[in-house]
Amino acid sequence: xxxxxxxxxxxxxxxxxxxxxxxxxxxxxxxxxxxxxxxxxxxxxxxxxxxxxxxxxxxxxxxxxxxxxxxxxxxxxxxxxxxxxxxxxxxxxxxxxxxxxxxxxxxxxxxxxxxxxxxxxxxxxxxxxxxxxxxxxxxxxxxxxxxxxxxxxxxxxxxxxxxxxxxxxxxxxxxxxxxxxxxxxxxxxxxxxxxxxxxxxxxxxxxxxxxxxxxxxxxxxxxxxxxxxxxxxxxxxxxxxxxxxxxxxxxxxxxxxxxxxxxxxxxxxxxxxxxxxxxxxxxxxxxxxxxxxxxxxxxxxxxxxxxxxx
Ligand SMILES: [Zn+2]
Numbered sequence: 001x002x003x004x005x006x007x008x009x010x011x012x013x014x015x016x017x018x019x020x021x022x023x024x025x026x027x028x029x030x031x032x033x034x035x036x037x038x039x040x041x042x043x044x045x046x047x048x049x050x051x052x053x054x055x056x057x058x059x060x061x062x063x064x065x066x067x068x069x070x071x072x073x074x075x076x077x078x079x080x081x082x083x084x085x086x087x088x089x090x091x092x093x094x095x096x097x098x099x100x101x102x103x104x105x106x107x108x109x110x111x112x113x114x115x116x117x118x119x120x121x122x123x124x125x126x127x128x129x130x131x132x133x134x135x136x137x138x139x140x141x142x143x144x145x146x147x148x149x150x151x152x153x154x155x156x157x158x159x160x161x162x163x164x165x166x167x168x169x170x171x172x173x174x175x176x177x178x179x180x181x182x183x184x185x186x187x188x189x190x191x192x193x194x195x196x197x198x199x200x201x202x203x204x205x206x207x208x209x210x211x212x213x214x215x216x217x218x219x220x221x222x223x224x225x226x227x228x229x230x231x232x233x234x235x236x237x238x239x240x241x242x243x244x245x246x247x248x249x250x251x252x253x254x255x256x257x258x259x260x261x262x263x264x265x266x267x268x269x270x271x272x273x274x275x276x277x278x279x280x281x282x283x284x285x286x287x288x289x290x291x292x293x294x295x296x297x298x299x300x301x302x303x304x305x306x307x308x309x310x
Contacts, residue, residue: 001044003043003044003045003046003146008113008134009113009134009147010022012113012156012157012160013029013048013147013156014156015034015155016050016153016154016155017036017054017153020032020033022038028040029048036051041148045143045147045148046146047149048155049140049149050152050153056153056175058178066218066221066222068217072227073229075286076099076232076234076286077097077103077231077297079098079099079102080099080103083103084106085104085106085130086130087102090130091126093123093126094123095167095168095295097233097297099231100194100299101127103228103229104130104194105131105163105191106130107131107162107163109162112132112163113134113160113161113162114134114135114136114161114162114164115136115156115160115161115164115165116135116136116165117138117164117166117169117195118140118151118166119138119139119145120142120168121144122144133162136161152178152182153182154185158185158186159186159188160188161191162187162192163192163194164187164191164194166193168197168198168295169195169197170195170197170209171208172207174208176209176219177219177222180219181223184302187301187302188302189302189303189304190302190303190304191301191302192299192300193225193298193299194298194300196233197216197295198211198294199213199232199238199293199295200238200241200292201238201245201294202242202246211296212296213232213290213296216296220300224303225302226302227299228300228301229298230296230297230298231296231297232290232293232295233294233295237289237292237293238292239263239292241295242260243256243259244257267292268288271283271285
């Protein structure tokens with residue numbers, strides 16, 4: 001059974017090689033320029049993955065500082081008091097938090113599409129439904145994606161999405177700078193890019209580059225994003241992640257957390273002592289969380305106009 005792709009989504013599909021708009025054919029899609037044809041996967045997904053080698057050029061501005069300014073915060077995320085969406089009574093899926101979803105945008109425009117870039121099992125679909133965007137689940141191989149493709153070469157027109165979500169994906173990407181550029185290209189001016197990336201989580205699946213807060217900042221800034229927040233998770237620490245993902249795999253999470261709790265408690269006491277003795281910022285609670293977090297979340301956008309972009 002083929003998954004149903006709406007006309008609005010067909011309208012933004014492009015060839016992942018030459019970026020030409022795709023033509024719909026009986027058993028898939030065809031590029032009018034390079035003549036590449038794309039079929040459906042066994043699960044009925046339109047398969048727009050790269051089928052042969054493609055080269056991609058990036059330009060790096062060496063000798064310039066990419067470090068954040070003094071005003072960059074890197075503290076834990078607080079709930080957005082002016083959230084446009086009421087998420088009351090919604091079950092928040094894995095990796096998302098009440099704080100993070102409070103930054104989700106709401107579309108006023110009928111037919112605006114959002115991209116779940118690396119949607120996995122599409123567990124964010126339900127939360128995203130509240131944003132009013134049409135949900136497009138995209139992944140490299142999983143059966144719950146509507147369209148299969150490569151995050152390094154998104155098969156979508158420029159400025160297609162009002163919102164791009166990318167949860168726990170970046171660490172699995174071979175060339176994260178390329179994915180960031182692609183996410184930026186796919187976003188409409190003013191569109192939001194929200195996501196998370198592993199920091200002290202242990203190796204899981206195919207992980208290439210876990211990101212520090214500075215790494216996250218650099219990847220986003222390199223692509224051109226305006227960064228609003230980069231925040232460590234206080235609850236999902238490196239210790240929690242290690243315990244639940246690798247030290248005691250397959251144990252329910254609350255038991256693995258219980259087992260690691262004595263060590264966590266000692267760590268908290270040790271840092272508290274350090275702060276009481278030194279009063280140094282480097283022994284503060286904020287610095288502790290930044291140093292031991294399992295993952296960072298980020299909120300960024302594409303400048304709405306030239307004035308903001310400059
Ligand atoms: Zn083509």
